[in-house]
Every structure is written in C-alpha cells, then in structure tokens.
C-alpha cells in the first residue's frame with residue numbers, strides 16, 4: 756500500500772511516497788535527504804510533534820505570551836500537554852526563552868516562552 760507523507764524535519768517539506776506493508780516501510784521516494792526516511796519510520800512507529808500555544812500573563816502589557824516546546828512529544832499526548840499549558844498563568848515580565856513549565860508531564864521537554872512581555876506601567 757502506498758502512503759503519503761510531508762516531511763516536517765526541515766522547512767523544505769518534501770512530499771514522500773512510501774510503500775508500506777503491515778506497518779513497515781518497504782521503500783520511500785521523494786525525500787531529498789535520509790532524514791525523510793527516518794521521519795516516515797517514526798510516523799509509522801511512534802509519531803512525535805512539537806506544539807506552540809500561549810499562556811496567560813498577569814500584570815503584563817499584553818494578556819498572553821506565546822510558548823512552544825523545546826523538544827518533541829508523542830503525538831497522542833498533545834491534548835494532555837495543551838491542557839497543562841492552559842492551566843498556567845505567569846507573572847510579567849516574561850523573557851523569551853524563559854521556562855514556563857519544566858519537564859512537562861515528565862515527557863522530557865520544557866514549555867518555553869517565545870515572546871517578551873513587559874510589565875504593565
């Protein structure tokens with residue numbers, strides 16, 4: 756059976772066609788580099804994702820600060836992590852790169868701020 760993937764390992768976004776049988780990749784075409792095959796293998800075995808969202812900021816010149824993970828999490832844990840992020844409220848000022856949640860849900864990566872938010876004057 757042919758399956759189609761868009762590699763997300765770099766901005767090039769290669770469209771990959773893979774021949775898959777019993778969940779195993781037999782061959783792949785369309786990837787510009789070997790990482791594309793690694794990506795397809797991971798998608799077939801244990802897909803991983805990064806996520807971006809925002810958290811509430813208390814006393815800031817903006818009400819929200821954008822955040823993202825500094826690593827990948829299993830795709831099937833995205834909603835759990837989004838729920839953790841939704842519960843968080845941090846105090847201004849917020850600095851880009853600041854850890855907002857350390858080792859979120861024990862998944863081995865942190866939620867970090869991707870925007871500066873100054874304290875309200």
Ligand code: SF4
Nearest residue numbers: 762765768769788791
């Ligand atoms: S296959 Fe290689 S070049 Fe293509 S998107 Fe993936 S990492 Fe980038």
